[in-house]
Amino acid sequence: MREITYREALREGLQEEMRRDERVFLLGEDIAEFGGTYKVTEGLLAEFGPERVRNTPISETAIVGAALGAALLGMRPVAELMYIDFSAVAMDQIVNQIAKIRYMFGGKAKASLVIRTQGGAGRSSGPHHAQSLETWFCHTPGLMVAMPSTPYDVKGLIKSSIRSDNPVIFIEHKLLYNEKGPVPEEEYLVPIGKADIKREGGDVTLVATSRMVLRALKAAEALAEDGIEAEVLDPRSLVPLDEDAILQSVKKTGRLVIIHEAVKRGGYGAEIQAVVSEKAFDYLDAPIKRVAAANTPVPFAPTLENFVIPDERDIIKGVKELFG
Amino acid sequence: MGKGKRVSKEKLIDMYRNMARIRFFEERAVELFLQGQLPGFLHSSIGQEAVAVGACSALRDDDYMISTHRGHGDIIAKGARVDGMMAELFAKKTGYCKGKGGSMHIADLDLGILGATGIVGSGPPIANGAALACQLRGTDQVCLCFFGDGATNTGSFHEALNLAAVWDLPVIFVCQNNLYAESTPQASHQKIPDISIRAKSYGIPGLVVDGNDVVAVYEIVDRAVERARRGGGPSLIECKTYRFLGHYVGDPGTAYRKKEEVEQWREKDPLLVHRKRLLTMGMAADEDLEKIDGGIQREIEEAVAFGQSSPDPQPEEALEDVYVNGYIP
Numbered sequence: 225m226r227e228i229t230y231r232e233a234l235r236e237g238l239q240e241e242m243r244r245d246e247r248v249f250l251l252g253e254d255i256a257e258f259g260g261t262y263k264v265t266e267g268l269l270a271e272f273g274p275e276r277v278r279n280t281p282i283s284e285t286a287i288v289g290a291a292l293g294a295a296l297l298g299m300r301p302v303a304e305l306m307y308i309d310f311s312a313v314a315m316d317q318i319v320n321q322i323a324k325i326r327y328m329f330g331g332k333a334k335a336s337l338v339i340r341t342q343g344g345a346g347r348s349s350g351p352h353h354a355q356s357l358e359t360w361f362c363h364t365p366g367l368m369v370a371m372p373s374t375p376y377d378v379k380g381l382i383k384s385s386i387r388s389d390n391p392v393i394f395i396e397h398k399l400l401y402n403e404k405g406p407v408p409e410e411e412y413l414v415p416i417g418k419a420d421i422k423r424e425g426g427d428v429t430l431v432a433t434s435r436m437v438l439r440a441l442k443a444a445e446a447l448a449e450d451g452i453e454a455e456v457l458d459p460r461s462l463v464p465l466d467e468d469a470i471l472q473s474v475k476k477t478g479r480l481v482i483i484h485e486a487v488k489r490g491g492y493g494a495e496i497q498a499v500v501s502e503k504a505f506d507y508l509d510a511p512i513k514r515v516a517a518a519n520t521p522v523p524f525a526p527t528l529e530n531f532v533i534p535d536e537r538d539i540i541k542g543v544k545e546l547f548g
Numbered sequence: 549m550g551k552g553k554r555v556s557k558e559k560l561i562d563m564y565r566n567m568a569r570i571r572f573f574e575e576r577a578v579e580l581f582l583q584g585q586l587p588g589f590l591h592s593s594i595g596q597e598a599v600a601v602g603a604c605s606a607l608r609d610d611d612y613m614i615s616t617h618r619g620h621g622d623i624i625a626k627g628a629r630v631d632g633m634m635a636e637l638f639a640k641k642t643g644y645c646k647g648k649g650g651s652m653h654i655a656d657l658d659l660g661i662l663g664a665t666g667i668v669g670s671g672p673p674i675a676n677g678a679a680l681a682c683q684l685r686g687t688d689q690v691c692l693c694f695f696g697d698g699a700t701n702t703g704s705f706h707e708a709l710n711l712a713a714v715w716d717l718p719v720i721f722v723c724q725n726n727l728y729a730e731s732t733p734q735a736s737h738q739k740i741p742d743i744s745i746r747a748k749s750y751g752i753p754g755l756v757v758d759g760n761d762v763v764a765v766y767e768i769v770d771r772a773v774e775r776a777r778r779g780g781g782p783s784l785i786e787c788k789t790y791r792f793l794g795h796y797v798g799d800p801g802t803a804y805r806k807k808e809e810v811e812q813w814r815e816k817d818p819l820l821v822h823r824k825r826l827l828t829m830g831m832a833a834d835e836d837l838e839k840i841d842g843g844i845q846r847e848i849e850e851a852v853a854f855g856q857s858s859p860d861p862q863p864e865e866a867l868e869d870v871y872v873n874g875y876i877p
Contacts, residue, residue, distance in 0.1 A: 249684065275684060276684075278715075280711065281707070281710055281711060281714065283707035283710065283711055284707075285673055285703060285704045285707045285708075286673045286676065286704075286707035286708050286710070286711040287711075288673070289670070289672070289673020289674045289676060289677060289704070289707075289708065290673060290674075290676045290677035290680055290711065291677060292673075292674050292677055293662070293673070293674040293675060293676055293677020293678040293679070293680065293681065293691070294677040294678065294680050294681040294684075295677070296657065296662050296674070296677070296678060296681075297612075297677075297678055297681035297682070298681070299680075299681045299684065301677070316667050316670050316704065317670065317673060317674075317704075320665070320666075320667050320670065321665065321667075321670055321674060325663065326869055326870070326871070326872065327648055327649075327869045327870050328645060328648055328649035328653040328663075329644075329645055329648075329649060329653065329655040329657075329663055330643070330644065330645035330646035330647075330648050330649065330869060331646065331868065331869035332645075332655060332656075332657055333655065333657060333663070334872055336872075365870050366870055366871070368871075388872075389872035389873065390871050390872050390873075390875075417875075464875060
């Protein structure tokens with residue numbers, strides 16, 4: 225199978241859906257001629273024109289609000305927020321309007337839109353350009369939250385998200401855009417709410433999200449040399465969460481380590497941990513472990529940033545603690 | 549004051565009927581609330597009926613409208629059913645939102661009512677999106693967005709006006725300037741007496757009108773709507789008006805407003821202004837208008853009875869409508 229980058233796969237997904245459905249259009253800052261800060265939308269202006277690939281002012285509230293208004297009339301907008309950090313500017317529209325509009329109108333409205341954004345550290349982007357804020361959205365009923373880690377998943381999930389009648393917060397990672405992986409030429413979808421086992425193993429379950437899936441896989445290779453076979457599970461979407469897949473894996477391995485790049489306190493790892501405690505406690509042979517970022521803003525200096533963000537060594541250490 | 553010469557008799561009478569419908573609805577809702585029959589809280593728009601009706605009279609049935617937390621009047625003016633509204637105020641299953649939204653969130657997408665929002669200033673960005681959808685589809689529909697003077701100090705308002713301007717969106721921003729943001733008088737929350745001048749910084753027309761004169765509001769909004777339909781882009785229209793009651797039912801509105809001021813505005817009651825015009829112009833006789841009033845009062849009483857007699861939602865229904873396709877988290 226051909227290998228393409230995460231960025232290319234994502235772009236293909238957008239392109240295919242725009243060709244398939246004329247209601248789909250893109251709006252965001254610098255996404256047209258410039259192709260987006262991470263070049264995901266490069267070339268789409270040429271194919272689809274300025275009506276459907278719309279540059280906006282730097283106005284996150286207006287961008288997200290416009291997506292909602294258009295969705296209410298049956299369009300399928302894909303709004304880009306350049307950095308997930310900037311979603312804070314648009315939080316009223318996301319949390320109070322988009323997430324609730326169907327419910328508060330008694331089920332009569334559909335906010336069929338996607339907010340594409342990217343987060344994550346690793347490029348010395350500093351406190352305002354490197355956060356992992358997925359939990360904010362997971363905590364808001366009405367939103368769906370996708371966090372793909374591979375080129376295959378990002379393409380399949382963006383297509384499903386655009387077709388979804390529910391609003392999807394689609395969270396990419398700035399350090400995944402150049403990652404390559406197999407992506408079929410023919411069309412496929414990845415359903416929202418379906419986890420994927422990225423590596424099978426019988427001794428411990430590693431549930432990891434976004435870029436941490438790559439680190440968990442590397443850690444798993446190292447652990448295998450020490451005789452520990454780790455199963456790496458990527459939920460791919462956090463809302464809906466594929467609880468069954470996680471529970472099934474934990475029931476097999478008896479041990480669970482959850483790895484994410486968001487800060488540990490109140491992070492989504494706590495939710496996964498609680499689900500497993502409630503539903504599979506008797507299967508556990510060890511306490512559940514969370515490997516997550518330090519409870520700090522994301523610092524600028526590489527040494528500081530590396531210190532707060534989990535890496536393979538942190539994962540390996542966390543796993544080994546469960547094997548006493 | 550608009551003289552109403554261009555406006556047909558039928559339309560003028562309709563305007564009266566709609567203003568009366570709002571007034572009686574609001575008065576009855578206040579009464580029911582004070583009797584403890586309605587949960588939550590209510591924002592009455594009594595005194596502002598001419599803005600709602602004048603502006604919505606310039607819209608077609610297939611145009612869109614977004615309202616505010618003080619939205620009963622706007623929504624009635626765009627054609628909403630008062631029984632469904634009243635049932636929602638009663639928190640009943642038969643209400644517009646099945647008891648999930650309440651007074652501040654009544655929507656009827658089939659009538660172009662894209663809802664109302666409880667967050668001041670959050671409507672204009674959404675109105676842009678609706679207008680954008682119309683523009684992309686190449687229809688000549690427009691979206692009208694109501695908000696108060698308080699909203700014009702939010703970043704959301706400014707982002708939205710700017711975006712609407714650069715994209716020439718068919719949207720009409722209608723400010724219901726009732727001179728108070730909750731309890732804060734306009735002079736304390738902004739340095740400018742006329743909000744309409746804010747349009748200038750976005751390169752769009754900004755106009756002021758007597759918001760208690762339904763015909764004047766209609767005429768000015770009508771021009772803005774026609775402009776938007778022709779691709780001329782958005783306008784900002786400031787309607788100077790006044791709410792007769794407090795910010796919410798239970799706030800007497802006396803801590804921050806002088807009695808004389810309220811009385812002066814009550815003399816400019818938009819229903820009286822329009823009634824007088826109809827009589828003066830010979831468009832209607834007293835008994836005609838009384839007949840209209842009587843009909844509306846019966847309609848409102850039927851709506852109240854509908855609300856009172858409707859069933860409560862089943863508790864488990866709280867779990868529905870969070871997502872499309874029945875996903876219950």
